[in-house]
Amino acid sequence: xxxxxxxxxxxxxxxxxxxxxxxxxxxxxxxxxxxxxxxxxxxxxxxxxxxxxxxxxxxxxxxxxxxxxxxxxxxxxxxxxxxxxxxxxxxxxxxxxxxxxxxxxxxxxxxxxxxxxxxxxxxxxxxxxxxxxxxxxxxxxxxxxxxxxxxxxxxxxxxxxxxxxxxxxxxxxxxxxxxxxxxxxxxxxxxxxxxxxxxxxxxxxxxxxxxxxxxxxxxxxxxxxxxxxxxxxxxxxxxxxxxxxxxxxxxxxxxxxxxxxxxxxxxxxxxxxxxxxxxxxxxxxxxxxxxxxxxxxxxxxxxxxxxxxxxxxxx
Amino acid sequence: xxxxxxxxxxxxxxxxxxxxxxxxxxxxxxxxxxxxxxxxxxxxxxxxxxxxxxxxxxxxxxxxxxxxxxxxxxxxxxxxxxxxxxxxxxxxxxxxxxxxxxxxxxxxxxxxxxxxxxxxxxxxxxxxxxxxxxxxxxxxxxxxxxxxxxxxxxxxxxxxxxxxxxxxxxxxxxxxxxxxxxxxxxxxxxxxxxxxxxxxxxxxxxxxxxxxxxxxxxxxxxxxxxxxxxxxxxxxxxxxxxxxxxxxxxxxxxxxxxxxxxxxxxxxxxxxxxxxxxxxxxxxxxxxxxxxxxxxxxxxxxxxxxxxxxxxxxxxxxxxxxxxxxxxxxxxxxxxxxxxxxxxxxxxxxxxxxxxxxxxxxxxxxxxxxxxxxxxxxxxxxxxxxxxxxxxxxxxxxxxxxxxxxxxxxxxxxxxxxxxxxxxxxxxxxxxxxxxxxxxxxxxxxxxxxxxxxxxxxxxxxxxxxxxxxxxxxxxxxxxxxxxxxxxxxxxxxxxxxxxxxxxxxxxxxxxxxxxxxxxxxxxxxxxxxxxxxxxxxxx
Numbered sequence: 001x002x003x004x005x006x007x008x009x010x011x012x013x014x015x016x017x018x019x020x021x022x023x024x025x026x027x028x029x030x031x032x033x034x035x036x037x038x039x040x041x042x043x044x045x046x047x048x049x050x051x052x053x054x055x056x057x058x059x060x061x062x063x064x065x066x067x068x069x070x071x072x073x074x075x076x077x078x079x080x081x082x083x084x085x086x087x088x089x090x091x092x093x094x095x096x097x098x099x100x101x102x103x104x105x106x107x108x109x110x111x112x113x114x115x116x117x118x119x120x121x122x123x124x125x126x127x128x129x130x131x132x133x134x135x136x137x138x139x140x141x142x143x144x145x146x147x148x149x150x151x152x153x154x155x156x157x158x159x160x161x162x163x164x165x166x167x168x169x170x171x172x173x174x175x176x177x178x179x180x181x182x183x184x185x186x187x188x189x190x191x192x193x194x195x196x197x198x199x200x201x202x203x204x205x206x207x208x209x210x211x212x213x214x215x216x217x218x219x220x221x222x223x224x225x226x227x228x229x230x231x232x233x234x235x236x237x238x239x240x241x242x243x244x245x246x247x248x249x250x251x252x253x254x255x256x257x258x259x260x261x262x263x264x265x266x267x268x269x270x271x272x273x274x275x276x277x278x279x280x281x282x283x284x285x286x287x288x289x290x291x292x293x294x295x296x297x298x299x300x301x302x303x304x305x306x307x308x309x310x311x312x313x314x315x
Numbered sequence: 316x317x318x319x320x321x322x323x324x325x326x327x328x329x330x331x332x333x334x335x336x337x338x339x340x341x342x343x344x345x346x347x348x349x350x351x352x353x354x355x356x357x358x359x360x361x362x363x364x365x366x367x368x369x370x371x372x373x374x375x376x377x378x379x380x381x382x383x384x385x386x387x388x389x390x391x392x393x394x395x396x397x398x399x400x401x402x403x404x405x406x407x408x409x410x411x412x413x414x415x416x417x418x419x420x421x422x423x424x425x426x427x428x429x430x431x432x433x434x435x436x437x438x439x440x441x442x443x444x445x446x447x448x449x450x451x452x453x454x455x456x457x458x459x460x461x462x463x464x465x466x467x468x469x470x471x472x473x474x475x476x477x478x479x480x481x482x483x484x485x486x487x488x489x490x491x492x493x494x495x496x497x498x499x500x501x502x503x504x505x506x507x508x509x510x511x512x513x514x515x516x517x518x519x520x521x522x523x524x525x526x527x528x529x530x531x532x533x534x535x536x537x538x539x540x541x542x543x544x545x546x547x548x549x550x551x552x553x554x555x556x557x558x559x560x561x562x563x564x565x566x567x568x569x570x571x572x573x574x575x576x577x578x579x580x581x582x583x584x585x586x587x588x589x590x591x592x593x594x595x596x597x598x599x600x601x602x603x604x605x606x607x608x609x610x611x612x613x614x615x616x617x618x619x620x621x622x623x624x625x626x627x628x629x630x631x632x633x634x635x636x637x638x639x640x641x642x643x644x645x646x647x648x649x650x651x652x653x654x655x656x657x658x659x660x661x662x663x664x665x666x667x668x669x670x671x672x673x674x675x676x677x678x679x680x681x682x683x684x685x686x687x688x689x690x691x692x693x694x695x696x697x698x699x700x701x702x703x704x705x706x707x708x709x710x711x712x713x714x715x716x717x718x719x720x721x722x723x724x725x726x727x728x729x730x731x732x733x734x735x736x737x738x739x740x741x742x743x744x745x746x747x748x749x750x751x752x753x754x755x756x757x758x759x760x761x762x763x764x765x766x767x768x769x770x771x772x773x774x775x776x777x778x779x780x781x782x783x784x785x786x787x788x789x790x791x792x793x794x795x796x797x798x799x800x801x802x803x804x805x806x807x808x809x810x811x812x813x814x815x816x817x818x819x820x821x822x823x824x825x826x827x828x829x830x831x832x833x834x835x836x837x838x839x840x841x842x843x844x845x846x847x848x849x850x851x852x853x854x855x
Contacts, residue, residue: 211410217367218405219425219476220398222390229424233415308415309460 001312008301077284098265108189117200139194148187148260165262203235244300318516324376334540344514348531352768356540398425402477406489408470412461419457444475467498484516495631495795500839525841549850569773571780586619591651611637613813624790626800629810676750680762682742686734693730723748740771797840809833
């Protein structure tokens with residue numbers, strides 16, 4: 001078990017180092033001198049040179065990379081030139097919106113997908129299965145921003161249950177803040193849930209055809225008990241894989257959804273930073289997202305070992 | 316008074332008739348053998364008793380167990396019966412256990428479900444049951460997972476699950492077919508013991524007449540869903556009143572007619588294996604220690620003359636398949652040399668191996684798994700032709716495939732069919748066609764008939780014998796089935812724990828085994844003649 005975990009951890013760290021190199025290199029290759037961008041078109045060459053020196057842009061590439069990584073590790077992400085504040089402050093503020101949003105969406109999609117998958121798999125080929133999978137097909141096909149617009153129309157404009165957008169801040173109380181995250185989370189979660197439900201269904205159907213399911217039935221367990229006790233845990237292995245992969249899409253989805261709902265989250269921050277060429281911010285947020293995705297996949301790897309004893313090795 | 320009584324049982328799945336008016340009964344403490352070839356409806360009979368049939372199945376007639384009408388029973392009633400009064404053991408032990416649950420959990424689960432016992436009580440009973448089936452606590456604690464056990468050990472766990480609550484009836488569907496003969500004998504012994512301890516009725520399903528004869532008091536022979544003959548085992552099999560019974564008995568003892576063995580030991584050997592060893596890296600026990608390697612093949616030497624037929628026998632896991640893979644240059648030896656037609660093949664590149672590959676081919680055990688289902692027979696059989704020096708034209712290729720199909724007893728029209736259109740036996744003919752199309756000097760056959768029914772097996776053995784005579788192909792037969800070795804080989808090599816422990820003329824070794832390993836194999840091998848004789852003697 002420890003050997004497996006250490007190996008996974010080593011792979012995660014290696015991936016992280018590689019990803020940081022790629023992120024750094026891509027921004028190096030991008031055309032445009034950040035110093036000139038910051039000073040505007042009218043700045044003189046001396047002014048630009050001075051700033052380049054200040055920002056350390058004239059140092060050798062390797063040194064600059066190490067400096068950047070060192071900054072990341074000590075949570076010093078540099079300064080945003082559009083907001084003129086340390087990036088870390090921006091990120092901290094926006095994370096308070098995006099992180100709960102992503103986690104609620106992830107939880108929602110799992111809570112919806114697993115029961116739907118179980119229902120469909122146990123009624124394979126019957127009307128309930130067809131309807132559920134038809135709905136899932138629709139969920140996969142429809143883009144999440146359209147879902148978002150429909151949700152706003154239904155719950156905010158028509159029923160007036162939740163605000164149509166904006167975020168009151170956690171200072172306004174937990175419930176109002178959660179309320180304004182609810183619709184965006186649902187809009188994010190539905191397409192993910194649709195994919196996950198399909199994966200859960202096919203994984204369960206495959207498992208239900210296994211010999212050990214028959215052994216469990218021959219023990220006298222009713223179908224439902226076999227489904228919950230024997231089939232579900234085995235079917236979790238492919239479901240976990242997809243869950244891990246989906247997290248990256250979930251993060252990408254927040255960029256659109258936060259814009260639709262006018263939420264002050266990381267997604268909107270990165271969107272604005274890109275349009276304003278605030279490269280320091282872009283760099284930091286991309287790196288942050290990379291860390292998040294790798295961390296989630298590490299969690300997935302650990303849960304594999306919890307679900308499947310074959311990965312743990314001999315004690 | 317019978318425990319299980321099946322009267323006039325007919326079964327159809329989606330309109331296709333599977334069983335026709337089957338009659339069968341099992342008394343307490345009795346072993347009933349249900350024999351038939353694949354597709355005869357044996358397993359469907361078992362699943363009808365368990366009411367675990369596919370959804371589209373419709374059964375009519377009467378099945379009564381201990382006074383309960385099974386066909387009219389509700390699902391709740393059946394759940395109460397299954398695992399409590401009726402236990403079932405399946406064919407494939409490798410997949411019959413849930414891989415993510417410990418064996419203790421899996422045995423205790425049924426006990427807790429039926430008796431409402433506490434976890435501790437159920438685990439205590441599970442422990443006792445594991446001891447009974449021969450898995451003592453010291454080596455097999457309840458916390459073991461299925462993947463940590465071998466096939467034979469897993470089958471013992473499955474039996475422990477089925478018998479944990481001392482069922483009145485145990486249904487065993489081909490319980491030993493996937494196991495080697497020594498394990499088979501042990502498992503049959505265990506079943507016999509459980510029957511006599513608890514006066515349990517046993518419905519033993521098998522395609523192997525010899526196994527059933529050794530075990531069963533009475534026998535029912537099934538063909539195409541109909542009962543051909545039923546009655547006392549010894550009498551049924553000695554009198555053989557029904558022509559199908561006779562056919563089955565003959566087929567299971569079939570020895571192909573072979574002219575005198577080919578020139579053995581004369582001239583230059585075709586294949587020479589010298590001091591070959593194969594190590595696999597073992598499991599790492601600590602991060603800082605080199606894992607100790609596992610030696611699968613240990614210093615093996617052998618030689619094979621052109622046209623000679625040699626059997627490599629041994630229990631599962633003895634290293635015989637690894638050795639075969641190295642001879643076929645599909646695996647690299649750790650040390651030692653293999654020479655084929657005088658040329659060294661160990662340590663050669665794929666390009667240098669091409670001429671050798673032309674002259675050696677392989678036939679695998681599973682005729683279902685060894686063909687790509689989306690390709691036509693012509694392409695499948697012609698596959699090895701790419702090793703020929705000169706690439707045949709499409710017309711030549713078709714001609715060669717047609718000729719080869721004819722040689723293995725298939726028609727030219729079969730060329731444009733897909734594998735699923737053939738039966739198991741025909742598919743094994745296809746694998747043989749694929750193996751002989753390049754006119755090889757050596758064919759390595761890895762358990763080539765163990766997945767086939769007895770009558771088909773007899774035909775395939777005949778085909779092997781005929782091709783050996785006609786084309787002078789040398790065979791290396793890898794098998795744990797001594798009847799196959801006896802039927803078709805001149806010499807036998809007995810392998811145990813990676814070493815060859817005994818070698819000699821097939822009849823000598825099998826009649827007078829010297830080594831412990833060979834003795835164990837011979838003693839465990841079921842033999843129809845012997846089994847019938849013993850039964851007759853017992854009954855006087």
